[in-house]
Amino acid sequence: MNVHDLSRDDDFLSHLLVEKLGTGTVPLVVHKMDSSAKLPKTDTNELMRLVRRLVITKLPLQQGLRQAVDELVTFPAIRYYLKSYNQKQINAFATHASRYFELYHPSGSIEIAHTSRYSSQTGKSELCVLATRPLAPGTVITELKGSMANLTDEEDKELKRAHVVNSDIRRDFSVIHSKSMKKNHLFLGPARFVNHDCDNNCELFREGRYITFRVLRPIAIGEEITAHYGDGYFGKKNRHCLCETCEKNGRGGYAPLDDDDVSSSSSSDSDSDSESSSSSEAESEEEKPVLNLNERRTRRGVYAITATKDDDSDDSENEEDNTVPLVGTKDIPIEVDIDNASELTSLPTSNPPSDINSPARSTPSILTPLQSSSISRSSSSLTSLSSSSEDLKLSEPDILSASSNPTRSQSKGSASRATTSQPTPTPTPSLRRSTRTSSSHLASISRSASASAKDRANATPGTSTGRSRNTPRTEVSVKKEDVDQRVLRARPSMPNVAEAAKEVASKEPPKGADGKALPTCSTCSNVLPVILVDSKVVWGGPESKKNKKKKQDCPRCIRHFAIYQQTWPSRNPPAGAFSIVPRAASPADYASKSSKKVLKYLQKQAEVTSSKSPSGSLRHQQKKRVREETVEESPRPAKKVKVDQPATVKLKQTPATPVKQSKAPQSQSSSPDDTPRRKRGRPRLSSPARQDPKSNAWSDGVVVKVEDAEVTEIPPKRLFSQPRALNGRFGKKDKGQRRSGDGSGSSGSPRSPRVKRERDNEADSSPWTSPRRKRAYDDDEIQILDPSPRKRQVVSRMDGNATKLRQRVMPRPTSTFRGPKLVSNPSPLNFALHAWAGPVILDDSSEDEDSNTSPETPEELQSPGPEIAEGDELSASSLLPLAAPVPRAPLIYKPTPFTFSKRRWVSLSQLPERLASTETVLSKGTEDEDVEEISEPHSMRRERTNSMNAQSYSPRWSKSFLTINPDVS
């Protein structure tokens, strides 16, 4: 993947699957690589429905993701976006999309949320990654991945100088550096939302071809996932760092000015907070020009990876050097070539157990009592609001300067802003701790209360060590062998969440300096955050203060509920709930569990939706949504025709039904779930069977709306060349399992004749040259017109009126010359297909043909067709049994391509004679008899068949359409 494509794709996908998803009026604004680029508009509700389907899917992770991506690329906006892409680019896009989808899979353990920690610097709430389950050390957070692209020297320079050209452009990119290759790589995807903390709880982790994150020490629910960007990312010795650890220790951006040494030498000096209070406003002013985080970020923005064992962490001290080594990477296999790693567009090699309740997940809770209590203050988005008296002390000198200048002092201003917007909590030591900052802060407090840094490092037996601030960066304790031996994939379950939540609920709400309770989220009990976009408060602040008597939910909990229909942080429906179709979010749904604020929010959303939709009421919307989900989630059973229903089968409306019906006896006899299945021969490349979710096939349950596809530039086919193997990237593997057509509506849903016509046209101009493709495409047409005589026969039997169908089953014009195609691709199938286009050759040598007339399946052999007495008038109702899934008579002619081709190559010397026979036959029927005969009602056929010597006259091809039951005739 090249840098340009990755940037473009990431901007688009993060917009769709982070910014827009369930955020309502409180967007999770993502920094774009190119914020000026216009993105195609997408229907947010459709997106949400798609993600909801992923959330409730019963499919294993990989298949669920495939399905979601498959569906995504059928969105008109996405098709438009991809129209200029070649197959490789589409595959890369799809893979990148799967990374974002993976965030939402029920087995996931993280969530993207707001953080106000850096608002004072950026004028906006940024994003962060929070744990939704307790994570044990050594756990690899597989869903936190990124895609990489090699940066050319020119691109590298371009990224670095972007800010020089326009300092407003904030390219908040992430770059991974390979020291061995001396190259940088762009690293985008969900992993890009991981913020830096000097006492990081995760590390970038390369495992084989994948780069993801590994947990270094226990992480509690709601705690932020943090990594270490390097010692020089935020200025020399990270002196402008605004992380929680720095805040807690009065270092980095919180350090007393002109005291860099202090900030970098003291590992955990709690006194530094008080020291910081001595920094004066004058000092802050002096510091201003130095601190320009945006510029620094723009220029640097580097996650660094060492690829050699002798990396020197001293490099990190050099501000101009981007090659800051990444902790923990030293012993990651050197042989892993970062070039290969840059091809990392695939899903993890190892997945979390599909059964989320499996024993592997049921590791004991790692929550300590203190950590449990920290849940209530867990969101890092609450940092700026939950200030303590300590923070107040720290930030007092900076209050005046905080609002105007992006200086280090302003980072303290972050806290001061919070203190001005929120009352100071009661200054009891315990409360100071609990209300001071975010959960990770609290977690670290609890950790330090329970163990020293060294103890923490050894807390995980024989696996990883936490890195204390002053530990040399080369300290790496996680060996690859250890990693391989450990079970890293298990995502610990959260058995104690309920208890923790209860505990939280029973606690007193945090209070401000005025002794009044701070407004908290009614779901997670966190102090409500203030969300800023472009320096404007878009959520919280004075408003939430006013409404603090009312119950409110924080944006994170609102979004979570919108996506999962579960209160934060739960994702998994209770056991057995999968069989219940989840209901759409509605005020009624939410009100019982939450507050009026949420009610209003959802109502507002519903209004917006209903104003767009003519169908009106919320109730209607909800019903509609439930219906959709029911249809899309439940396996599609084979359609059944009521045998006793005296109705004419309208092929126009239900073209797919008759064909399926004809197969029903077999599928019923063998498959309890009525899954249509291919009975014999090569497996169909595009079989309707893939619609069965239980078959776990590629396009399970995907409803493809060809009609919606206004963008016709992309042929209606699967957008990916191949599905991906479990551990393979899209388009790279499974070369032997090509399927096609899914992306365009091969789901088996009935197509309108218009669509059919369009597709016919497209088929003619189709760029697909592969016979496989062609075949798959033809298979798609089976629903309406299958080229095989057997199918025609069935269709013919279904149509009592025989008028509509007549047009469809006519042999192709004889003038069509398709020879060259046949020569170039002389497969029996092609031959047979093209043979249909040629003149009809009659063949009365029925003996050897009839020897081929074995039934298709043993079931057919055993089940004779319904007997119809001679001269019976067949009404529509009497025709129905023929169409219904009842046993069929054995076929006289086995319409395989091979047998057909045998006929086709009849000796030319016999031609005149046979043509004469044809004339004889046709003269007995009506005009245009050759057409009529195919589709005429069964009664007529039988009549005529009896009136002529079928043995000698019957044209071979028409014979193939007639079921001549020996018992009857």
Ligand SMILES: C[S@@+](CC[C@H](N)C(=O)[O-])C[C@H]1O[C@@H](n2cnc3c(N)ncnc32)[C@H](O)[C@@H]1O
């Ligand atoms: C890779 S991004 C992380 C996600 C980012 N918060 C966002 O919303 O896109 C890195 C950016 O996050 C912010 N950031 C992360 N950690 C920080 C820290 N410790 N101090 C200051 N800013 C930080 C900075 O704006 C930095 O440029």
